[in-house]
Amino acid sequence: MAYLLRALSRLPLWLLHFLGAVAGWATYLASRRYAARMRENLTASGVCAPNECGKLLRRSVAEAGKSVLELPAVWLRPEQQALQLLKKCHGWEHVEAAHQRGKGLIFLTPHMGCFEITSLYYAARHPITVLYRPPRLPWLQPLMEFGRKRGLVSLAPTDLGGVRALFKALRRGEAIGVLPDQVPSKGEGVWVDFLGRPAYTMTLVSRLARSTDAAIVFAFAERLPHGAGFDLWLEPLTAELPEDPAAAAGVINRAVEGVIRKKPEQYLWSYNRYKVPNGVERGEA
Secondary structure (H helix, E strand, O other): OHHHHHHHHOOOHHHHHHHHHHHHHHHHHHOHHHHHHHHHHHHOOOOOOOOOHHHHHHHHHHHHHHHHHOHHHHHHOOHHHHHOOEEEEEOHHHHHHHHHHOOOEEEEOOOEOOOHHHHHHHHOOOOEEEEEOOOOOOOHHHHHHHHHOOOOEEEEEOOHHHHHHHHHHHHOOOEEEEOOOOOOOOOOEEEEEEOOEEEEEEOHHHHHHHHHOOEEEEEEEEEOHHHOOEEEEEEEOOOOOOOOHHHHHHHHHHHHHHHHHHOHHHEOOOOOOOOOOOOOOOOOO
16 A cells, blocks of 8 residues: 555646545445535535535535545655645744744644645744644554654644643744644543534643643645645634633634635545544533
């Protein structure tokens, strides 16, 4: 498999996206469970009118496939070649403003667009520690680490040691990266509304922000048409985070929803956002 991925990394991005769209539809048609989750998550989200959800769903199926087939290009090409895929950065002034404060910086990158390239772009300039969940497939671990640990990137696994690494990075005035819509483990989240349904939502981000006075910036790498590359959009969280963990998680969820609504077809609707983690009782928002 590793040889196949390295071979794919040499293909032009437009071809990878074409193959990805085909693979996305193949997966959708072959897996009833996958297809049902995509339809349910999208139609229940409220991001589209009932008569427009079908069109958005078709686009989302293709975009989900592209998000997988573009990974070899981002992970396995030489760093400078991978960085050339990112064409423009909008909102870098928010990063500079955070640096001027002398505090840490929390990048929140939802499961949307090419979220793998956002940390690579920042790490070509400044150090960043990225929280990640080790993959279930053992053979994927070395490839993931090779693709992500480039430039000034450090990886922090989703355990106590990883959380400590995030706190240390922020206290050094550095940046960290977190997927704010990733489902946390038992004891690490609260039930908060997300796109119209209760979702177990992490409280880590608000704890990090309150403890270190770090700035929060949302990062979204938009996938451009015809394999032209990606545009990075950076947007600060302007709302204040309440002290109550559930209320703070709600503020972050609303902000994530705002990012999703800008390009809903590029959100990963197949992600099992509403699952109940082991040992957690289903709650109400």
